[in-house]
Amino acid sequence: MEQVFAIATNVVSALGMNTDAHWSAVARKQSGIRRYEDASLSNTPFFASRIDPGQWQNIHEVTKTNVVLSSFEQMAIYSAREALSQCEQGIDLSKAVLVLSTTKGNIEWLDQVPDDRITLHSSAAVISQQLGLTSKPIVISHACVSGVVASLYALRLLQSGRYKYAIVVGADRFTRFVLSGFQSFQAIADEPCKPFDAHRKGINLGEAAATIILSTDADESLARLVSASTSNDANHISGPSRTGEELAYSIDRSMKEGQITAGQVSMISAHGTATLYNDEMESKAFGIAKLSSVPLHSFKGYIGHTLGAAGVVESAMIIESIRRQQLIPSPGFSELGVSQPLNVVRDIAPAEINYVLKTASGFGGCNATAIWAQPQ
Numbered sequence: 273m274e275q276v277f278a279i280a281t282n283v284v285s286a287l288g289m290n291t292d293a294h295w296s297a298v299a300r301k302q303s304g305i306r307r308y309e310d311a312s313l314s315n316t317p318f319f320a321s322r323i324d325p326g327q328w329q330n331i332h333e334v335t336k337t338n339v340v341l342s343s344f345e346q347m348a349i350y351s352a353r354e355a356l357s358q359c360e361q362g363i364d365l366s367k368a369v370l371v372l373s374t375t376k377g378n379i380e381w382l383d384q385v386p387d388d389r390i391t392l393h394s395s396a397a398v399i400s401q402q403l404g405l406t407s408k409p410i411v412i413s414h415a416c417v418s419g420v421v422a423s424l425y426a427l428r429l430l431q432s433g434r435y436k437y438a439i440v441v442g443a444d445r446f447t448r449f450v451l452s453g454f455q456s457f458q459a460i461a462d463e464p465c466k467p468f469d470a471h472r473k474g475i476n477l478g479e480a481a482a483t484i485i486l487s488t489d490a491d492e493s494l495a496r497l498v499s500a501s502t503s504n505d506a507n508h509i510s511g512p513s514r515t516g517e518e519l520a521y522s523i524d525r526s527m528k529e530g531q532i533t534a535g536q537v538s539m540i541s542a543h544g545t546a547t548l549y550n551d552e553m554e555s556k557a558f559g560i561a562k563l564s565s566v567p568l569h570s571f572k573g574y575i576g577h578t579l580g581a582a583g584v585v586e587s588a589m590i591i592e593s594i595r596r597q598q599l600i601p602s603p604g605f606s607e608l609g610v611s612q613p614l615n616v617v618r619d620i621a622p623a624e625i626n627y628v629l630k631t632a633s634g635f636g637g638c639n640a641t642a643i644w645a646q647p648q
Contacts, residue, residue: 277493285480321478347481355483368437370409373422374580416634419583424500442584446479467544467570470609478576493647499530500642516556544570555610573603
């Protein structure tokens with residue numbers, strides 16, 4: 273079976289316009305989460321991670337075209353182009369496919385443009401065309417696991433031999449629609465989020481776009497996508513499993529497919545939303561999978577929960593961690609607040625990082641996992 277490699281990445285968020293800027297923020301444990309008072313988004317103050325006006329001006333300028341694009345589409349195009357520009361030899365776009373991960377897409381255009389222009393497949397077609405691709409794009413919109421599932425789908429497409437390259441793009445905007453939805457669940461923290469901490473109060477939301485270019489060609493590879501899996505606990509429309517068994521099942525499937533053991537996992541990039549139930553469920557899943565002692569972090573403390581972008585952002589940072597052989601710290605963490613032991617990383621540190629587990633869980637009981645590794 274074909275091996276699949278990451279050959280380029282880009283991340284755009286409140287922390288910067290490229291992956292290097294995000295790693296610099298990680299090294300300083302700098303968070304992009306801020307307190308906002310904006311009546312157009314919420315009747316009360318809120319904490320979030322938002323791309324600033326200067327960054328948006330840059331995105332709009334770089335993606336100017338005679339086609340009418342939404343801000344969501346522009347951020348996705350910007351990120352993908354930045355990643356493509358890193359491929360020194362270039363790639364044959366006739367052998368590439370776009371896999372777009374998003375949960376809300378053009379939701380802010382609702383009641384402003386014809387409905388067929390709001391659909392996710394319309395956005396994917398526009399983005400793919402702007403990138404110069406000729407193949408039919410794929411949309412993954414599967415709640416908060418979308419980014420990891422997009423990587424899984426791209427992995428399968430490349431292993432099948434249908435394409436040589438997959439451009440995996442995750443993007444979501446910060447909107448009143450999204451914020452009010454999570455406020456209705458009473459899931460929004462009134463301070464920067466603290467994943468896995470005893471004093472965590474809930475999530476912060478963020479906006480981001482991120483791209484990982486995958487290839488079956490090992491040249492210029494940064495990391496290898498070894499395996500991936502999904503499961504569903506069918507527990508509740510929004511609440512996760514109380515046992516963690518179903519996420520543990522997905523972890524086990526990914527490790528078996530990748531032919532690795534728990535003892536070979538060097539780092540975990542957890543979903544880590546900082547809600548009471550998500551973090552508790554994940555801790556149980558890691559215990560079942562015998563991974564409790566593995567160094568673990570959540571990236572949510574840096575830029576909040578970016579929905580359809582989250583899995584791609586966090587995987588791009590895994591790739592950077594593998595490349596630099598350094599552990600990612602989990603900002604906001606001070607005291608363990610889950611029932612199972614976890615090895616939450618507090619400070620950036622050098623380490624031998626061979627295999628990394630990425631987990632994600634979302635509404636509807638969905639779970640997704642992936643294994644990344646050093647390129648061989």
